[in-house]
Amino acid sequence: MSVEPNDEIRDPVLQRAIAELQRPVTLDAEVERRALDRIRAGAGSGRRFQRLAWLGAALAAGIAFLLVGHPPAPKNPPMVSGTRPVLIRLAAPASRVVVVGDFNDWDPSATPLRRAGDGATWTVELHLKPGRYHYTFLIDGRRWASDPDGPRAVESDFGAPVSVLTVS
């Protein structure tokens, strides 16, 4: 490697010093081995850092999946603390059956029953807190029917048959 003299510096002493500093350094073999060991060790810690980074990214992705991309909700509503599952059933030839009552604001669109495998039984599972509830069925959107499995309400005020349900 040739060293070009610096034309802007006229002082010969400074020129020699600069030339000396620019001269390639030949390291002792032992020193070079130690230096290379250090470099390899540094590369190793970099790989560990890389592995940690990947692990962190995977963890973050998992958390994001749980928070945002959670699996679809089950068909039945989740249990609410203090509630008990109650199976409502009705055997009726119908194309649509819904149940309305104190537990769903008497809303005919809130709780449709599902047709069971036999084709004639309709069921739905509710989750209710302890208490006494009034309810009735709406069959095909035009007929009211009480629950043949449940006690009839004494306080049926509006003409339609109403059943009562007690949850302990």
Next chain:
Amino acid sequence: MRAGWMVLLFLTVGGQARAQDHRLTDRLDPATAAAVQRVVDSAAHEGLPTEPLIQKALEGGTLGAPGDRIVYAVGALHGQLGRARAALGGRASEADLTAAAGALRAGLPPDALQRLQSLRGDRPLVVPIAVLTDLVADGVPPDEATRSVLDLAREGRADEAFMALREGRGAPSGPEPGGRPPLRPAADPPVDR
């Protein structure tokens, strides 16, 4: 000055609008909703539960009852809840009061509820009262039904024993939690909507 009165009027009317239960205004005609809301407000002022009153009104609305009938039914329930609270005291839960109101309507005397409460202590009353009501509704004389239920309460029996008493009397068990009663054909012909 006039602007100040307008603001006061706006705030008053706005406050009343906020106090209205939207379920009533959404599902009932305005006059019926307003009349029911007055009963609900009165019940709230007396410290009575209001949700059973709202549910009664919604029941009437869904079943297509005329407005005056809905208001009458809600007012009657308000009175029954008041009598139930007088019988059970101010510490009774909403569920207990609602069950007790039904029992009083079925013709059971308030002192039957009081005796039951004294035997049960702090335990919920919903199931014993419901069984008592169902037995009476099923034709069991009130004295006999009361005696049977009080006997179980005196023995400190659990809710399941009361349920068994009702089923033992031949009353329909209903869709109890965990229970899968046999299906029976509809006992009554469905009522057209």
